[in-house]
């Protein structure tokens with residue numbers, strides 16, 4: 001059984017702690033380093049080992065998951081650089097922070113950069129990953145890491161690290177885009193007089209149904225849209241308005257901006273380091 005230390009016990013850190021401990025049916029091989037007192041209390045109340053600094057037995061941990069916000073990386077770099085062991089692999093989930101930047105600051109080469117998403121606890125997540133210094137990864141370590149990432153759902157390895165910025169904009173942020181569209185459908189239902197509960201049910205069931213149709217069909221989305229749309233009917237009328245407002249193009253522009261934002265994180269961190 002591998003021992004895993006998670007740096008940052010916020011949303012995603014806790015998601016990993018819970019997912020890993022459920023898989024192993026044990027909590028005592030997961031340790032969370034978290035700086036905020038109220039989070040530490042919450043994490044301990046869930047039965048996890050947790051403190052605001054690196055534990056004395058740090059050497060015994062095989063994999064270290066970096067789950068702080070990109071801009072907080074610098075606050076964990078100094079303690080980590082001091083304690084990191086040659087055999088330990090770092091698994092970063094930080095958006096936009098390159099392996100090179102982590103390597104430079106920690107003087108450590110064994111890094112896997114990943115981009116998961118919020119659906120990890122339900123095993124319906126998507127984790128894109130890039131392995132830096134591949135030649136240092138043994139077969140058993142690779143199996144352990146892939147097993148760990150697969151606990152959360154599907155995985156996708158990229159050979160070009162820059163592709164992780166795209167994955168961040170597509171599937172990392174992606175759940176939020178769908179929540180946004182569902183929210184609009186819910187709001188439309190509420191505006192038409194349905195209760196909040198009814199509106200939520202209408203939105204969720206419509207989404208679930210659409211997903212089932214898509215998963216069980218060989219048709220493209222374009223064909224499926226045509227199948228829903230009767231000539232001169234309601235769907236066609238809705239799409240005339242969507243097209244008038246360039247909904248599709250605007251949506252893609254938003255995704256492109258998220259991609260750029262992911263690229264900016266690295267530069268911003270470099271500037272912080274330079275100005276220190």
Ligand SMILES: NC(=O)C1=CN([C@@H]2O[C@H](COP(=O)(O)OP(=O)(O)OC[C@H]3O[C@@H](n4cnc5c(N)ncnc54)[C@H](O)[C@@H]3O)[C@@H](O)[C@H]2O)C=CC1
Pocket residue numbers: 007008009010011012013033034035036039052067068069070072075076093094095115116117118172
């Ligand atoms: N929320 C999401 O859907 C996704 C987030 N990510 C990435 O995961 C990372 C974490 O995101 P969230 O969990 O949403 O953020 P969060 O803010 O909920 O969690 C980060 C945690 O790190 C702690 N922290 C900050 N500095 C620390 C330090 N020096 N020592 C110990 N703990 C420290 C904070 O107190 C906080 O609890 C980010 O880098 C983000 O880019 C990746 C994919 C999806």
Ligand SMILES: O=C(O)[C@@H]1CCC=N1
Pocket residue numbers: 095168172173
């Ligand atoms: O919004 C963010 O920056 C992070 C990365 C992907 C999802 N959440």
